[in-house]
Structure formats: structure tokens, C-alpha cells
Amino acid sequence: MTAQDCDVLIVGGGIGGCVAALAAARAGARTVLVERLGFLGGSATAAAVGQFVGWETAAGRRVVAGIAEEIVAALVARDASPGHAHFVMSTGHRMDRVSYDPEVLKLVLDELLGAAGVAVLFHATFAGLAMRGATIARADVLARGRTLTFAPRVAVDASGDLELLAAAGARFLPLEEGEVLQPATTMFRFGPIDYAAFDAIPAATLRALCAEGVAAGALPRAALHQSRAPGTDDGWFNVGRVAVDSTDPFALSRAEADGRRQAFAAAAFIRARVPGCAGGRLTALAPQLGIRESRRVAGLHVLTADEVRAGTACADAIAAGAYPIDIHPAQGAGLRFETLGEDHAYAIPLRCLIPAGLDNAFVAGRGISATHTAHAATRVMPGTMAIAQAAGTAAAWQARHGGSAAQVPAAAVRAALVDAGAIVP
Numbered sequence: 001m002t003a004q005d006c007d008v009l010i011v012g013g014g015i016g017g018c019v020a021a022l023a024a025a026r027a028g029a030r031t032v033l034v035e036r037l038g039f040l041g042g043s044a045t046a047a048a049v050g051q052f053v054g055w056e057t058a059a060g061r062r063v064v065a066g067i068a069e070e071i072v073a074a075l076v077a078r079d080a081s082p083g084h085a086h087f088v089m090s091t092g093h094r095m096d097r098v099s100y101d102p103e104v105l106k107l108v109l110d111e112l113l114g115a116a117g118v119a120v121l122f123h124a125t126f127a128g129l130a131m132r133g134a135t136i137a138r139a140d141v142l143a144r145g146r147t148l149t150f151a152p153r154v155a156v157d158a159s160g161d162l163e164l165l166a167a168a169g170a171r172f173l174p175l176e177e178g179e180v181l182q183p184a185t186t187m188f189r190f191g192p193i194d195y196a197a198f199d200a201i202p203a204a205t206l207r208a209l210c211a212e213g214v215a216a217g218a219l220p221r222a223a224l225h226q227s228r229a230p231g232t233d234d235g236w237f238n239v240g241r242v243a244v245d246s247t248d249p250f251a252l253s254r255a256e257a258d259g260r261r262q263a264f265a266a267a268a269f270i271r272a273r274v275p276g277c278a279g280g281r282l283t284a285l286a287p288q289l290g291i292r293e294s295r296r297v298a299g300l301h302v303l304t305a306d307e308v309r310a311g312t313a314c315a316d317a318i319a320a321g322a323y324p325i326d327i328h329p330a331q332g333a334g335l336r337f338e339t340l341g342e343d344h345a346y347a348i349p350l351r352c353l354i355p356a357g358l359d360n361a362f363v364a365g366r367g368i369s370a371t372h373t374a375h376a377a378t379r380v381m382p383g384t385m386a387i388a389q390a391a392g393t394a395a396a397w398q399a400r401h402g403g404s405a406a407q408v409p410a411a412a413v414r415a416a417l418v419d420a421g422a423i424v425p
């Protein structure tokens with residue numbers, strides 16, 4: 001079969017893949033994005049996460065802008081987000097956030113990628129590849145019962161679970177002793193909620209209710225964390241926990257069913273016991289289980305928790321993060337939440353986006369080269385989008401100028417990002 005030529009092939013249309021595609025296409029690359037679902041956004045829409053958190057330091061200094069901010073502006077313009085705001089977490093920490101309507105985000109991403117000229121293939125699953133030495137020469141995509149073959153100059157793996165890189169023989173970072181993958185969650189929409197009553201629940205009462213829900217087996221997580229669906233009296237609840245390795249097909253399938261069971265049990269408890277919720281019911285399940293962590297690639301540099309804590313500077317920094325280390329344990333109802341200081345930010349090196357041993361591949365999204373603990377800080381969406389903008393920019397640069405991914409000059413990527421309104425440390 002004849003392979004279709006393209007400059008940049010992006011596997012996965014989650015928030016990372018979309019932003020990478022926008023950056024690549026706007027830099028002039030003929031960009032194809034392959035998404036196995038029928039809409040864009042990945043966890044941001046399919047798992048109904050509903051809020052972008054981690055835009056600024058605790059002191060209020062912004063560290064993420066660029067395409068991420070453009071997406072916020074488009075959501076606000078459609079009345080699908082109140083824009084930047086703050087809330088108090090169950091841990092008592094004040095956090096910045098942009099809540100949004102996941103349905104409108106699908107539309108916003110369609111429009112942005114369409115305007116940028118990205119060729120989006122929905123219902124299309126990456127299914128294998130052919131290597132030429134360390135180069136990804138061809139990639140097969142299964143779409144509507146047919147195999148489409150692409151010959152990309154550069155490939156970007158934004159599939160979250162890094163399926164393209166696994167097929168290309170990339171190495172992945174192991175969990176260290178005592179570490180386990182963060183659990184997955186089936187988000188659910190519940191409403192209507194009397195928010196005057198719900199928001200007035202005293203902190204001590206809330207803690208007691210959470211403890212009661214955990215003891216009753218109704219709340220896997222000791223929290224009633226929810227994000228209000230803009231313009232409605234419904235909230236998207238994030239209280240489930242399913243321990244799963246999402247790269248195992250049978251385990252993932254069991255986890256989907258388990259997540260749904262948890263959601264209905266939690267909703268019944270919320271309706272029966274939580275002030276403001278007696279008139280509500282579960283009105284929607286997120287279309288799929290939300291995966292926090294799976295494969296993390298072994299890149300040219302591995303970002304460590306010590307570097308995140310120290311805010312270690314690097315010459316090839318392409319994005320900054322300020323979100324704390326936030327680990328949901330796979331077992332137990334608590335949260336390991338490690339704040340990093342008032343005006344603390346950390347740098348993400350371009351080398352973390354380049355898989356070791358491959359010549360024409362980048363990672364965009366949650367699977368960058370970072371340890372389990374460092375990933376717990378970089379995984380949230382503003383940072384994911386900033387990283388993805390750099391991945392798309394670097395991929396377009398390589399497609400135009402040639403050479404290997406490792407030879408893409410960080411200075412050129414940094415300059416292009418600044419020109420495009422991104423914040424580079």
C-alpha cells in the first residue's frame with residue numbers, strides 16, 4: 001500500500017496532541033492527527049476532567065500562557081468557562097483553576113485545529129509501524145476497517161499511554177521501590193446541586209462526611225471534590241479510584257466497569273447525605289475512565305522530583321510548571337500533596353520530550369521523561385499544554401530542517417515559543 005507523506009504525524013488527540021498539532025501546523029508543517037475516539041480532548045473531554053489547574057505559583061505568578069491561554073479565551077468567548085479563578089482544595093490549599101464545559105471544549109478544539117489546517121482523522125487507531133534503523137519510517141492507522149499508512153518526517157506520541165513509542169521499541173521508566181501507578185477515576189456529573197447549601201458546608205462537617213463515605217465504602221477518596229459545570233447547577237465529581245495499568249487490555253476493561261460501579265455508589269451517598277444534594281442524581285458518566293499515569297518514556301533527560309523541588313534551571317527549558325506534587329495513592333483514601341513554596345516554579349527541559357534512541361520522535365502530554373514523583377507535578381493540563389506546544393514546535397523544526405530530534409536547537413524552539421506567546425523560563 002502507498003504511504004501518505006506528511007511532515008508531522010501526531011498519535012492521540014488529547015489536550016497534549018491537540019496543542020502539539022496546533023503548534024506544528026502553525027509552524028508550517030503538514031500535520032496529521034490520529035484520534036481513536038470521535039472527538040478531541042482525551043482526558044479533558046472523554047474523562048470529563050472539567051478544570052485546568054496549575055497556571056501560576058502560589059504567589060500568583062503566571063507560568064503558562066501561549067496556546068493554553070488561547071483555548072481558555074475561546075472557552076470564555078463561548079460562555080463555557082468563567083476564566084481564571086481560585087478555589088480551596090480538600091487539602092486546604094488555595095489553587096488557581098479554569099473550569100470549563102467539556103462538551104464545548106470539543107467544539108473549540110475542532111475549530112482551532114480546523115483553522116490551523118490540521119488533518120484530523122477521527123475513529124482512527126494507531127496500529128503499528130515500520131522502523132528504518134532508529135527512524136520511524138511508516139505508521140499504520142486502522143480507520144473504518146481499513147489500514148492507512150503514513151510516512152511522517154517526524155512522529156509525536158500524544159497517546160497518553162505512549163502506544164507509538166512502545167511499538168518503536170522505546171524504553172520506559174520503571175516505578176521505583178514502593179511506588180505504584182496513580183489510580184484512575186471515572187468522573188460523573190451530578191445535579192442539580194443547591195450550591196448555596198453545598199458551598200456553606202463547614203470544613204469539619206465536610207471532613208466528617210468524607211470519613212463516613214469512606215467507611216461506608218461509598219467514597220474511594222476522602223473528598224467531595226467537584227468542579228461546577230459552567231452555567232449549570234451540576235458538578236463533575238472526582239472521587240473514584242481504580243488501581244489499573246491501562247496498558248493491559250483486560251485490566252483496563254475491568255477497570256472501566258469498576259469505575260462506573262464506584263460512580264453510582266458515590267452518587268447515591270452524595271444524594272442521601274451531602275447538604276445541597278438531596279434533589280440531585282447522577283446524570284452522566286464520563287465517556288471513559290480517566291488515566292492519570294501509565295508509561296513514562298526514558299528520554300534524553302529524566303526530570304526528577306529533586307529538580308522539581310529545587311526549580312533547577314536548564315539551558316534547554318521549553319516550559320515551566322508550578323503545580324505541586326500531587327499523588328493519589330492507588331490504595332487508601334488520602335492524598336500526598338507536597339507544596340513547593342510561595343513563588344516556586346520549575347523548568348521542563350526539551351530533552352524530556354525526546355525519547356532516547358529514536359531519531360524522529362517526540363512526546364507530547366503526560367508521558368514525558370519524568371520520574372513517578374516529578375510526573376505527579378507535570379501531569380496537569382496547563383503544564384501538559386505548554387509541553388505539547390514545545391513538542392509540536394520542535395517537531396515542525398525537525399521536519400523542515402532535517403537532522404535528528406536530539407539535534408533540534410533548543411534556542412530555536414525557545415525563540416519560536418516566545419514569539420507564539422508562550423512563557424519560557
Ligand SMILES: Cc1cc2nc3c(=O)[nH]c(=O)nc-3n(C[C@H](O)[C@H](O)[C@H](O)COP(=O)(O)OP(=O)(O)OC[C@H]3O[C@@H](n4cnc5c(N)ncnc54)[C@H](O)[C@@H]3O)c2cc1C
Pocket residue numbers: 011012013014015016017034035036037040041042043044047049051052053054124125126127158159160161163184185186187238289290291292364365366367379380381382384
Ligand atoms: C481523573 C483525572 C483527574 C484529573 N484532574 C485534573 C485537574 O483537575 N486539572 C488538570 O489540569 N489536570 C487534571 N488531570 C490530568 C490531566 O487531565 C491529564 O494528565 C491530561 O489531560 C493528559 O493529556 P494527554 O493529552 O497527555 O493524554 P490523554 O488525555 O490521555 O489523551 C490521549 C489521547 O490519545 C488517544 N489515543 C490513545 N491511544 C491511541 C491510539 N492507539 N490511536 C489513536 N489515538 C489514541 C486517546 O483517545 C486520547 O484522546 C486529571 C486526570 C485524571 C485522569
